[in-house]
Amino acid sequence: CSGSKQAQGQTDIDTPFTIPFSIVQLPLRIKKSELERNINQQLPDTLYADKNADGNGLEVLAQKQDDITIELKEKVLEYTVPLKIFAKKDLRLTDVQARGALTMNFQTEYDIHEDWSLTTTTLLNGYEWTEKPRLKVGFVNIPVELIADQVLDRSKDLITTAIDDQVKANLDLRSQIDMAWKMMHEPFLISEEYRTWMILNPNRIEMTPIEMEDESITSTIILESTPKVYLGEAPTVDAPAAPPPFQWSTSKETGFNIFIQTDIPFSEAEALARTNMVGERFESGKRYVVVEDLHLAGRGNRLVIETLLSGSYNGKVNLVGKPKYNALTQKLELSKLDVELKTSNFMHKTLGWLFKGAFKKQIRESVDYYLDFYLTQMKESIQNEFKNMPIAPGITMNGDLENFSVQQAYVGVEEIKVMLEMKGGIEVEVTGISE
Secondary structure (H helix, E strand, O other), rough: OOOOOOOOEEEEEEOOOOOOOEEEEEEEEHHHHHHHHHHHHHOOEEEEEEEOOOOOOEEEEEOOOOOOEEEEEEOOOEEEEEEEEEEEEEEEOOOEEEEEEEEEEEEEEEEEOOOOOOEEEEEEEEEEEEEOOOOOOOOEHHHHHHHHHHHHHHHHHHHHHHHHHHHHHOOOOHHHHHHHHOOOOOOOEEOOOOEEEEEEEEEEEEEEEEEOOOOOEEEEEEEEEEEEEEEEOOOOOOOOOOOOOOOOOOOOOEEEEEEEEEEEEEEHHHHHHHHHHHHOEEEEEEEEEEEEEEEEEOOOEEEEEEEEEEEEOOEEEEEEEEEEOOOOOOOOEEEEEEEEEEOOHHHHHHOOHHHHHHHHHHHHHHHHHHHHHHHHHHHHHHHHHHHEEEEEEEEEEEEEEEEEEEEEEEEEEOOOEEEEEEEEEEEEEOOOOOO
């Protein structure tokens, strides 16, 4: 048969393909309010109490006046700890009382080691009175500086320990990276109906600097991977090696760009086409044929649809086509089927009515429907898998599959091999991890 001009938006594939590296960028987001809440929950309301702070009957009580707040500046976390102060001096005949408030300022510096472990150092970075205790009775003064020194000295260790504990718990990079690395080396189901599994197989990992954005502490884990797809039972995998050493990344990209190869088996397409076609009768005037059987096979990157006909013609007719991706409809389809008829030119002309009518069209639509159905099912399964995926207790991954397209296709002996590209956004949220 004569050739035709390639339709706009279609990609013709002639050769096998090499799968490019895939990039998965996982934005980590820890809500500042979550870290603040955890620190405030760990610290008691009373941070310091002493009934004889000066050795001469000075009672001092320091309590949280308000919640601790956090800001991130470059590689330093800064904390503001507001305290209310109560002081009482026993003067035998009477008690002298004073109330005040001060704010303690702390900062935490962090460092990430090659094994992804996080080291934090929290230090007191000064204080300021927001309300000095003011009371003087005769020759007796409330010693403001002594009160401040006592409060700072006795409460700073308690506060710095709580801060370090919560920062390490919420930013436990080593455990989180280990869990994510292991999870991405394990198979997950992307099509239950066709028992299709995918393993991401990451081989490189980096991290962007930690920043404060929209009231959240953020960073991005960047993975380079070579995903693989398996059919049948879940593949058995060996325990992965440890993640590569930590290194910073300067990438500003977001989301994921994953390339995978999957096989679309002929067996399912053949079964569907048989259901739709076997027993069908096609007529033109007094001539007719009935489809008795149908079989799919691959031959040199071309799909061969072998049909067995009876009626006005008894014998085999092969329809041969190549898979093309139509970017306009976003479907993999057989846009053109050539006819192979092992008989005389006279018979070929006699059967011309058959090849121009519904016969070819219906066969092509049956195969096209299956190809579209298979890929649509896979797309929906992957989209569902990426929604609210638990990575570990308190850590959830959310992905949005924005683009799912066929990049290349090649007809094998028993399947159509397809290279798919998946693009989308993804985010990891850490909540309640220290509970």
